[in-house]
Amino acid sequence: MKHLALTLAMLLSFSGFAQTDAQVFKSIYSASLTKGKSYEWLDYLSNQIGGRLSGSLNAEKAVQYTKEELEKLGLDKVWLQPVMVPKWVRGNKEYAFIESGSGVTTTVNICALGGSVATPIGGLKAPVLEVDGIASLQALGKEQVAGKIVFFNRPMQPDIIQTFEAYGGCVDQRYAGAMEAGKLGAVGVIVRSLTLRMDDLPHTGSMTYGNLPNAQRIPSAAISTNDAEKLSAMLALDPSLKFFFNQTCRQLADVESFNVIGEIIGSEFPNEYIIVGGHLDSWDLGDGSHDDGAGCAQSMEVLRLFKELGIKPKRTLRVVLFMNEENGLRGAKKYAEEAKQKNENHIFSLESDAGAFTPRGFQFDCDDAFMDKMAKWEPLFKPYLIHYFERGFSGADVAPLKTDSNVCAGLRPDSQRYFDHHHAANDVFEHVNKRELELGAATMASLIYLIDKYGI
Structure with missing residues (x-):
């Protein structure tokens, strides 16, 4: 009888844990879809600033705009990380x-x-x-x-x-x-x-x-x-x-630019870092909405959702808007280099750089134990039609942070239309669906919530 009682208690405890997480998921998706900011931010990046080639005036404007928007969120810290980038002009x-x-x-x-x-x-x-x-x-x-x-x-x-x-x-x-x-x-x-x-x-x-x-x-x-x-x-x-x-076209001398970084300091494990990000630069033919203004807006939205919903993270959450992914990866390399110098423990890094289409799931650079953990979390995502959880490449900007003991991941939207727009003049705001963008942001925030709560 004692064993039966213990088993029932454990089941009830697990049921409560799962229900609580399901409720948090619901609140995250609801907040993103009904009062999200990702679409508004992307609208400004795309239509008021435009294409953001590394080293360009537009890239500089994007740095200042996103820094100011992150400061409005009331994060614990927002700063610019200097990085020298190539300047090629068409x-x-x-x-x-x-x-x-x-x-x-x-x-x-x-x-x-x-x-x-x-x-x-x-x-x-x-x-x-x-x-x-x-x-x-x-x-x-x-x-x-x-x-x-x-x-x-x-x-x-x-x-x-x-x-x-x-x-x-x-x-x-x-x-x-x-x-x-x-x-x-x-x-x-x-x-x-x-x-x-x-x-x-x-x-x-x-x-x-x-x-x-x-x-x-x-x-x-x-x-x-x-x-x-x-x-x-x-x-x-x-x-x-x-x-x-x-x-x-011409290649000019390198110029200074910046990664844009904001963070919420963890309440229990402030020295364990979870980052989410995209790349702020883009090519110049379109306005870079899918590649990768969307990923930047979604990543900013993850931290905004935590603030909006009063979710106090145990670990330090960081948004990183990387500069120069398209033609050099200088921002990603600089961030990883400084993280190593400061001996920062980045336990989980998530990137969105595959367009703003309907989210399908994630791809993970991880070990078997983490994939077993993800398998247990899959039922939480299935009501939102998120079914794709596979091992593989995470993303160009977070890959330099990978170690034997951490996890890197990439959001995986439906990719069938992505290369219709990739690096072309039709990568523009009108080809981004507001709902798909917001679903992606909510999906990212939900995964970050689980990682923060339970670790890797």
Whole structure:
């Protein structure tokens, strides 16, 4: 009988624990959906400030705006963490055409890749060599590549359901294509935009020359998917056609910028840190709403929800808006470096950098024991249609904080439309759904609540 009574007491205790957490979840989702601030913050970042390229005036405005908004929340501390960032400027709008005969040209849509050098003054025209990746290029050798514009035309694989996996399968041609083509004497590079959508919008993104000498650094641009198909079809009919493009981008000296940080000090374990964040910088073609204004607004909302609902965290909660994720990760590296110097114990780091679409769950960089803990928490999330809990990559900005004893995580929204907008001119506020954004913020806050209450 004693054993039975003890068992019943334990069950009742567990039932009360689960019900209490369920009630907190409900209050978090209700507060985010009925009186949240994430959509308002994103509106201002997107429509009043706009694209926030590292080192730009808009990036500076975003730093000041988000710092002021965090100060209004009544957090225990808000500060700016200085970091030197690269300053690349696009210059005049790029122009390109396919020349299929004397005086016969077809205009196409391109944009310079971030970090690229400019074309010669007046533009660059040369024969085109189409390849499906870096390995194919290298197999051709210098004799066939020298003097050509290399056209990388490997699309994202459409039958891969996880679109980030499809992106990862071809991003190397954008990032390292110009470096590898330059080694073989090419004069320029054109890369098919990394999107599953067929449209006329070129998608930019970072690229590198590695240690290539300046004399071998060649201009690199993205071409829209529709125009990539057009160029490929025209090359099949006439391999001797030429391609012309003109871009005036420049790499300037590094400038000072900042990570924006705010925190609520923990009541029981102030030296255990839980952080939530996104990256404040964006590319310049759109206004960076999905990538990653949304993640910043959601991360700010997590701490606002704790304040709004009177949830007093046991551990120190920090929001970090990282600078320079897009073309250098300088902010993430600086934050991790200072955290290590101060011997700060970051037990859990959560990043939102996959768009503002409907949240599906999380991906964790963790051990088996933590995944077992997550399995016990899944019933709390299921009423909100959050079912995806998998091990994998967390996020570029929190990854430098990973140790053998902590957990890094990434919010995983539905990704099927993300690459329609990624790094393109249509990454704008009108393509963000208010409810989806707020659901994401609530989902993040709910996980942070559990981590703070029970640890990892």
